[in-house]
Amino acid sequence: MSIFVDENTKVIYQGLTGSQGRYYGLLNQEYGTKVVAGTNPKKAGTDVEGIPIYATVAEAMEATGATASCIFIPAPGVKGAVLEAAEAGIEFIVAITEGVPAHDEAYFYNKLKADHPNTQLLGPNCPGIISPGKANIGITAGHIAKAGGPVGIVSRSGTLTYQALYELKQKDIGVTTCVGIGGDPVPGTSFIDCLAAFEADPDTKAVMMIGEIGGSAEEEAAEFIKANMTKPVSSYIAGVTAPPGKKMGHAGAIVSGGKGTAKAKMEALTDAGVKVGDNPTEAGELMAEIVAAL
Amino acid sequence: MDLLEYQGKQFFASYGIPVSAGEATGTVDEAVAIADRVGYPVVVKAQVHTGGRGKAGGVKLAENADECRTHAANILGLDIKGHIVNTIWIENASDIAEEYYASFTLDRSAKQHLGMLSAEGGVEIESVAESNPEAIAKIHIDPVVGLTPDACRAWVEAANLNPAATEGAVDILTKLYTAYVEGDADLVEINPLILKPTGEVHALDAKVSLDGNATFEHPDYEQYDATQPRDEREEAAHAKGLQYVGLDGSVGVIANGAGLAMSTVDVVNQVGGSPANFLDIGGGANADVMAGALEVINNDTAVKSIFINIFGGITRGEEVANGIIEAMKRVSISSPIVIRLDGTNANEGRAILEPHLNEQLMMESTMLDAARRAVALAATGDAN
Numbered sequence: 151m152s153i154f155v156d157e158n159t160k161v162i163y164q165g166l167t168g169s170q171g172r173y174y175g176l177l178n179q180e181y182g183t184k185v186v187a188g189t190n191p192k193k194a195g196t197d198v199e200g201i202p203i204y205a206t207v208a209e210a211m212e213a214t215g216a217t218a219s220c221i222f223i224p225a226p227g228v229k230g231a232v233l234e235a236a237e238a239g240i241e242f243i244v245a246i247t248e249g250v251p252a253h254d255e256a257y258f259y260n261k262l263k264a265d266h267p268n269t270q271l272l273g274p275n276c277p278g279i280i281s282p283g284k285a286n287i288g289i290t291a292g293h294i295a296k297a298g299g300p301v302g303i304v305s306r307s308g309t310l311t312y313q314a315l316y317e318l319k320q321k322d323i324g325v326t327t328c329v330g331i332g333g334d335p336v337p338g339t340s341f342i343d344c345l346a347a348f349e350a351d352p353d354t355k356a357v358m359m360i361g362e363i364g365g366s367a368e369e370e371a372a373e374f375i376k377a378n379m380t381k382p383v384s385s386y387i388a389g390v391t392a393p394p395g396k397k398m399g400h401a402g403a404i405v406s407g408g409k410g411t412a413k414a415k416m417e418a419l420t421d422a423g424v425k426v427g428d429n430p431t432e433a434g435e436l437m438a439e440i441v442a443a444l
Numbered sequence: 445m446d447l448l449e450y451q452g453k454q455f456f457a458s459y460g461i462p463v464s465a466g467e468a469t470g471t472v473d474e475a476v477a478i479a480d481r482v483g484y485p486v487v488v489k490a491q492v493h494t495g496g497r498g499k500a501g502g503v504k505l506a507e508n509a510d511e512c513r514t515h516a517a518n519i520l521g522l523d524i525k526g527h528i529v530n531t532i533w534i535e536n537a538s539d540i541a542e543e544y545y546a547s548f549t550l551d552r553s554a555k556q557h558l559g560m561l562s563a564e565g566g567v568e569i570e571s572v573a574e575s576n577p578e579a580i581a582k583i584h585i586d587p588v589v590g591l592t593p594d595a596c597r598a599w600v601e602a603a604n605l606n607p608a609a610t611e612g613a614v615d616i617l618t619k620l621y622t623a624y625v626e627g628d629a630d631l632v633e634i635n636p637l638i639l640k641p642t643g644e645v646h647a648l649d650a651k652v653s654l655d656g657n658a659t660f661e662h663p664d665y666e667q668y669d670a671t672q673p674r675d676e677r678e679e680a681a682h683a684k685g686l687q688y689v690g691l692d693g694s695v696g697v698i699a700n701g702a703g704l705a706m707s708t709v710d711v712v713n714q715v716g717g718s719p720a721n722f723l724d725i726g727g728g729a730n731a732d733v734m735a736g737a738l739e740v741i742n743n744d745t746a747v748k749s750i751f752i753n754i755f756g757g758i759t760r761g762e763e764v765a766n767g768i769i770e771a772m773k774r775v776s777i778s779s780p781i782v783i784r785l786d787g788t789n790a791n792e793g794r795a796i797l798e799p800h801l802n803e804q805l806m807m808e809s810t811m812l813d814a815a816r817r818a819v820a821l822a823a824t825g826d827a828n
Contacts, residue, residue: 256557309757365552366553388703397689398689
């Protein structure tokens with residue numbers, strides 16, 4: 151099994167007619183994802199390589215029975231796109247776009263929580279989600295992941311997610327689902343959401359968690375792991391040597407007032423029984439040891 | 445984007461928050477002219493992106509034009525923790541009865557906005573939080589609901605300010621929340637928020653940090669970009685649109701993706717080296733971006749070796765390899781380069797790089813080995 155998405159998930163691409171949306175939408179389709187529709191109010195009735203374009207998410211859902219959407223719309227339009235998808239009743243929204251204002255994120259996160267509790271948002275500013283061999287929604291290169299299991303991956307960083315998938319594939323270890331939650335201050339899906347889903351998924355036997363400096367999501371995840379996880383977890387935290395007060399690429403990756411340091415996160419995770427590596431390779435090796443012992 | 449105090453005050457004033465009458469300048473003569481306009485006594489304040497201005501002699505009271513001239517001359521050009529003062533703010537001095545603290549920021553754990561208000565202002569809020577946490581009244585605000593008048597009043601009452609300050613504080617905090625939300629700020633802070641002997645409440649200082657992602661909604665924020673504290677290297681990288689943070693070491697780092705770039709900096713440290721920078725060239729790694737990145741790093745005289753760490757995802761290894769070779773034709777690099785290329789079509793990419801390898805351009809197959817080699821080369825470079 152996999153979490154959140156599988157081979158039956160039908161996906162609408164909001165922004166399929168744009169250059170990024172088209173490129174990744176078609177790559178995702180080629181991977182096997184059921185890309186059933188795109189939306190663009192100005193291009194309704196046209197198609198992208200045979201994929202029909204509708205004016206709205208609601209119309210696309212009505213016509214295709216889709217339950218998920220993937221957003222490739224430029225940052226100024228993301229708030230509207232997320233709310234449109236949620237109001238239409240989409241259950242799983244993946245927002246890839248980076249550069250979304252934090253106030254927009256805080257607004258639609260809370261709006262969804264209050265008015266659309268059955269909608270799960272992933273992102274924004276994330277690489278998306280891949281259940282290898284079944285569905286790939288977003289910008290992850292599908293072939294760097296080995297399908298199957300027993301490992302689930304959750305990560306705040308894009309390239310480190312790929313690195314993790316690749317390290318595991320080199321060791322011939324399969325992945326049930328790999329979720330990139332993104333590096334922004336208000337991610338729609340948290341580490342804990344993913345850890346809970348992996349804990350409940352019978353095919354996932356161990357979890358690899360990749361964090362980075364800033365905020366306290368890793369510390370909160372550590373508490374959750376300590377209290378609720380029976381499955382082993384390995385981890386890596388990027389930014390051990392990052393200078394305080396500087397934004398390291400991601401809007402969320404900033405150490406402020408001595409809080410959010412990699413060291414504090416690593417200690418919290420170690421204390422929760424997580425095997426913490428000093429670099430991505432070591433975290434991969436730790437996971438290989440965990441898998442060998444399963 | 446962090447605003448200087450005077451920019452923050454002008455930002456506050458545009459939302460109707462009372463601030464002291466004042467103007468910014470870079471010259472002594474104009475400072476005196478401003479002081480004449482706003483009325484003595486005035487405070488002459490250094491405008492720099494760092495704290496501790498008062499201790500460094502960057503904030504002075506002037507009773508008359510002579511004093512204003514002396515202080516302005518002394519403060520302009522002053523070095524405060526490495527920040528040279530180019531701009532001073534002259535404002536009418538305020539009588540202070542009491543000093544408070546007020547701020548709004550995003551609480552990432554709660555995923556809601558957080559307001560903090562304290563009767564203990566004028567000192568660092570972090571020290572209040574440690575020594576006397578009960579003295580800070582906190583309010584969580586759902587962004588969908590906003591700060592309601594009732595909630596604002598209850599919050600002010602919980603902070604135990606002087607009752608004379610209640611109406612003024614409610615008014616300012618309501619406006620401050622509007623400024624925070626409509627202005628797309630990461631942080632708005634007034635410390636101190638003062639109660640004057642005459643009963644008015646007033647923002648005596650302004651700390652504002654704006655969300656760089658929201659500039660499309662605020663084209664006027666471009667003015668703040670020019671006053672961001674960046675060293676020469678950061679300025680050059682910023683002009684090329686690169687995500688760059690200057691560090692103090694000798695190994696130049698180029699990587700694709702923020703996480704991998706952070707991780708690369710970590711690994712260089714772990715194998716005993718010290719990185720000269722953090723540089724994320726994004727997912728693509730084409731020749732233009734790579735050439736720009738190499739140029740920025742090459743201009744850093746502290747750099748003794750360069751570590752290019754690329755993981756090909758959607759971008760295939762051969763595209764990355766061709767990008768690197770093309771970039772090297774355009775930029776004449778003085779330091780040796782170590783490349784680690786992994787991921788999609790890494791073998792094809794490595795095959796393209798192979799014929800170009802020499803003592804200037806080297807390749808390693810793992811991140812750790814490449815880091816070790818780059819660090820060793822930097823050490824040799826330092827010795828020379």
